[in-house]
Amino acid sequence: MKALIQRVLQASVVVDGAVVGQIDHGLLVFLAVIRGDGPEQVDKMVGKVAGMRIFPDGEGKMNRSVRDVGGSVLVVSQFTLAAELNKGYRPSFSQAADPQTARKIMETFCENLRHQSLNVATGRFGADMKVHLINDGPVTFWLDFPGN
Numbered sequence: 001m002k003a004l005i006q007r008v009l010q011a012s013v014v015v016d017g018a019v020v021g022q023i024d025h026g027l028l029v030f031l032a033v034i035r036g037d038g039p040e041q042v043d044k045m046v047g048k049v050a051g052m053r054i055f056p057d058g059e060g061k062m063n064r065s066v067r068d069v070g071g072s073v074l075v076v077s078q079f080t081l082a083a084e085l086n087k088g089y090r091p092s093f094s095q096a097a098d099p100q101t102a103r104k105i106m107e108t109f110c111e112n113l114r115h116q117s118l119n120v121a122t123g124r125f126g127a128d129m130k131v132h133l134i135n136d137g138p139v140t141f142w143l144d145f146p147g148n
Contacts, residue, residue, distance in 0.1 A: 001041040001105075002081045004030040007054055007139035011074045013123035014130040021121035026071030028133050031109065032081035033102035034095050034146070041145045042109050049073065050116040054139055062139075072119040075110050076131060077102070099126060 005027055012022035029049060034041075050067060057063040066073060079102065083091035097105065103125050113120045123129045 001034060001037045001045050001143075001145045002032040003045060003049070003143045004078070004081060005049065005052070005141045005143060006030075006133065007136045008074075009134040009136045011131065011133040013074065013076060013121075014132065015124045015127045020124050020127075020129075021074055021076075023072035023074045023119070023121050025069065025136075026119075027066050027073045028131075029073060029075045030078035030081060031075055031106060032078050033097040033105045034082055035097050036146075037097060037105055039108075042105060042112060044145045045143065046109060046112040046116065048143055048145075050113060050118060052141070054141070067116065067118060072121065073113055074121045074123075075106070075113070076123040076129065077106055077125045 008026060008028045010024050011028040013020050027049065051065050053065050054062050055064040055066065055069045055071070079093060079096045082093055082096035084095060085091050096102070106125060110120050110122055
């Protein structure tokens with residue numbers, strides 16, 4: 001499982017001209033499900049996203065989590081994060097999970113974040129999405145929890 005996580009002041013996803021998910025202050029998580037990912041990777045990623053201390057405390061130091069600041073999470077399916085670009089110029093997506101499996105794991109990931117008392121919005125799986133964001137910082141992190 002791979003994720004690109006951005007601290008945002010606001011973020012939204014538009015599909016066919018309509019907003020399908022939006023948040024104010026919080027995290028935008030672009031998430032890719034990789035072949036072999038399962039409950040172990042979901043649990044690790046949920047724990048990390050919910051607990052990452054990347055928001056400023058009273059002294060301006062990154063010391064607070066999205067939960068601590070009352071933020072929300074916008075999760076966007078991003079299979080292109082699974083791309084392999086080591087050979088040639090055309091990306092290979094052979095490491096990406098099949099769509100049915102990826103959708104199920106994405107839904108589990110979002111539900112488990114909700115169990116962490118987080119407000120979670122989503123894009124639309126498999127759709128052509130337009131993502132709008134105001135990155136706060138900018139603060140951006142790359143997480144990778146390999147599957148089996």
